Amino acid sequence: MIRLEEVAQDYGDRRLLRDVDLHIAKGSFHFLTGPSGAGKTTLLRLCYGELTASRGRVLLFGEDRKDMGRDALADARRQVGVIHQDCRFLDHLGVAENVALPFTAAGLPVPADDLRELLGWVGLAAQAQARPPTLSGGERQRAALARAVIAQPAVVLADEPTGNLDWEMSLRILSLLVELNRMGTAVLIATHDLNLIRSAKAQVSARVLRIAEGTLQSAGSDL
Amino acid sequence: MIRLEEVAQDYGDRRLLRDVDLHIAKGSFHFLTGPSGAGKTTLLRLCYGELTASRGRVLLFGEDRKDMGRDALADARRQVGVIHQDCRFLDHLGVAENVALPFTAAGLPVPADDLRELLGWVGLAAQAQARPPTLSGGERQRAALARAVIAQPAVVLADEPTGNLDWEMSLRILSLLVELNRMGTAVLIATHDLNLIRSAKAQVSARVLRIAEGTLQSAGSDL
Amino acid sequence: MVPGSGFTAVLTTGTALAMAFLAVFALALGLGADRLADRWQATLAQSATLRISAPAGEMAVQTSRALDILRATPGIASVRVLEPEEQRALLAPWFGPDLPVERLTLPRMIEIVEAGEGFDPVGLRMRLVAEVPGAVLDDHSRWRAPMVAAAAHLRTLAVLSVALIAAATAAMVALAASFSLAANAQVIAVLRLVGARDAFIARAFTRRFTLRALAGAALGTGLGMGALALMPALDGIAGDTALGGIGLRGRDWLWPLLVPPFAAITAWTATRAAAFRVLRREG
Amino acid sequence: MVPGSGFTAVLTTGTALAMAFLAVFALALGLGADRLADRWQATLAQSATLRISAPAGEMAVQTSRALDILRATPGIASVRVLEPEEQRALLAPWFGPDLPVERLTLPRMIEIVEAGEGFDPVGLRMRLVAEVPGAVLDDHSRWRAPMVAAAAHLRTLAVLSVALIAAATAAMVALAASFSLAANAQVIAVLRLVGARDAFIARAFTRRFTLRALAGAALGTGLGMGALALMPALDGIAGDTALGGIGLRGRDWLWPLLVPPFAAITAWTATRAAAFRVLRREG
């Protein structure tokens, strides 16, 4: 559904990524690792079209990112659930309203039952009315996850979704994503947490990718 | 240097913390754990006086937080290096200028050599002139750490300082904090990363605290 | 979708209010100046007078010669020799009622009604000096000419003010909108992230700013009209003087009602332009 | 310490510029109205005239009685009976030069110079009707009274405008400062975190806003003075009329120079107040 072909990404003079080929197919499960500053977040931003690749082609649901108008891009994003590393919300709305945003922005009615159930699953039932700035770090990450998956997107891209979570909560989030994956959603998780990757591999057949020296490689068999 | 006596903290009707007694003495090393939303960040904010306790006494360098004027509080903060969970910077200044802020805000000259050395240690030498919004998640955390320690404060409070860092970088940061601690700085780290705590215990005698059900407890011997 | 920032709200509504208030005053000034210029222009068309003092024998000749010259002068609509009764009425206040005006050799007076731009008094005087030595031209209403020019000037100034106020309002609202958009960069980023289209995001801003401008302008217009209505004192004392002319009469009161819708349209256009500009730039 | 937000900069400088421009005009209007009111007030003190038409025998009696009444009337500085020559000069234009004015029974004319507020014409007329039946009071300069009132009114309006402009400027700058402070909440939080004192943070904002207001006001004042200097046409045509009075003369040109420093002081005070208010609130 998302396909990167010989993509390179530059920031100014610096070539951060090069020769990246990646295909996020329906029902696939990827992990993305690499040292801090390697370009994991950059790769994710390429995948949902926030960045335009300096070289190569990025295909979002069959269309070249470069040829897409702003409205076409907006529509494509409704198919992609993104969990940002620095989770951003509409600070003047409550958590529930923020989680429901993918529906609101598409002009669709909000499925109240799904919303309540999802908030319960990520442990934010008590915070449904709270304003995002009063959330703890981990609560923000869970709210971002809920927002990313509520509209049952075709692809979920998660950037370090468990960085602020304890181990039990991390496993809980992981099992949610695994469940979605079993139902056909493609999942890509950028993370430093090797234990999380090991846990996942016990549940699904996940591919582990690693950014090293600007290129995308398959990680060794130790993972 | 920082002492909490029978402190309780409420958010609205909800009593988040109660009966908290904590003494961050010179040269001490604490870890703070607990599930997401337990109140770790809240406890840290009490420690550097951003929050005023709902009950009990908070003593910052011998003075009661409640009796301190705004200028006295500002002066006390110069003795405390804080690494926030969501690292905030002056986005219009470069990384080096941001790291040097504790000097600028105190009207002191910036020690250029120390600054360069520290940026090198946290792996941000190449990003010294970059604007904070262009940093990766882990780079931001390292910049926040550098800013917290550059003025050699008496206490360093770090909130999840390795949440976005790979394991090697986490160890590197830890060893910097251990080094500072050996020179007399008190350190308190809130973290979910049990491996980090284990690593630290091999190097210094650290106390591990755990927030559970609103109270502060010593963690079990498994850590 | 967009937080109700107290600041841009106050700024937009306040600007619209103040500008509408000023616009109403400028309108009143312009309409007043227009009326004044018209009235003064009309008095300009009133008569000048030619006075012929001549020995009794020459009077008839000089009068008819003067009439010929006047009729041949461009810019004069009509001339008329004053009746003795009219002349007596004119002079009566200066003499006792029992003055034997009939028996005196009074100068003959000719009333001149000007047309269009009026005549050229200097040229006319020169011709009269040569052919009607006893004639004295008294174009006393001339002194109003500069005042008519001044009123026209004032009217131009008022029109300019209204235009300036409109431009300033548009600029301020656009500025406030850009402000608001910049301050809400995070809101825009989040909405783009969840797949909101540009039009959806822009609408949230335009609706808000249009309503604010409308409300502010309505209030300002109301206050301005109220202030004008509360100014009757000046009307009474000096209704006919230069300054009494400032104010609204009769149907003039409908003009200010155009201010709020105009402000709303201005705000809508300015905000929409600003929104799409920012959205395109932010990517 | 504080990012140079393009928006608040434009807003503050622009506001200061526009307001200074308007303030210069309001000042000019006020000073002009002041001058005008003074001049017109002076013409008010000019003579009114009392005309006594009476049979030759009663003339002397009525005249002296009228003089007595006038001398006893409050608000009259002096009275003087016109000489026959003066009277003839006044009437000459209306008659031929060979009018035997000496031989006519002309009404006697008394010139009245008013003092202070002037006399009460209604009361005076009533007394004259009773005691000097042949007297007619001609207070023709009275028509200027409403114009003096109007000029005074205009002056009041101008002073009010200047005050309003000052208040609006202060409000706008305070608003822009609050804006800027709100937009820079993160900057303030970071600075507090690293131990900056309130005064240090506030200074970063006040310095910036004061400089912006000063620059904007200086530019606006310059433009306003330039615009006034470029308005000589009106002066020439209608220098003495109501509208020609708007403008600056001689030392008046020094007044607008007070505008920029005043704007800077206003901005400093407003920003400082806003900064400390926000800092206290944000904790």
Ligand SMILES: Nc1ncnc2c1ncn2[C@@H]1O[C@H](COP(=O)(O)OP(=O)(O)OP(=O)(O)O)[C@@H](O)[C@H]1O
């Ligand atoms: N807009 C930008 N302009 C310039 N440099 C940038 C920009 N965005 C990112 N970078 C740089 O590109 C590098 C990779 O950033 P990226 O955020 O992709 O890293 P990452 O792999 O997600 O790291 P982390 O694990 O720390 O989040 C970093 O060194 C960062 O400073």
Ligand SMILES: Nc1ncnc2c1ncn2[C@@H]1O[C@H](COP(=O)(O)OP(=O)(O)OP(=O)(O)O)[C@@H](O)[C@H]1O
């Ligand atoms: N200003 C506030 N108003 C209301 N509730 C708050 C506020 N700040 C924090 N909370 C609530 O207090 C609880 C504890 O927050 P805190 O940030 O201290 O948690 P934490 O232990 O740091 O969690 P994490 O590991 O997820 O960062 C959370 O449930 C949060 O929603």
Ligand SMILES: [Mg+2]
């Ligand atoms: Mg990243």
Ligand SMILES: [Mg+2]
């Ligand atoms: Mg926390």
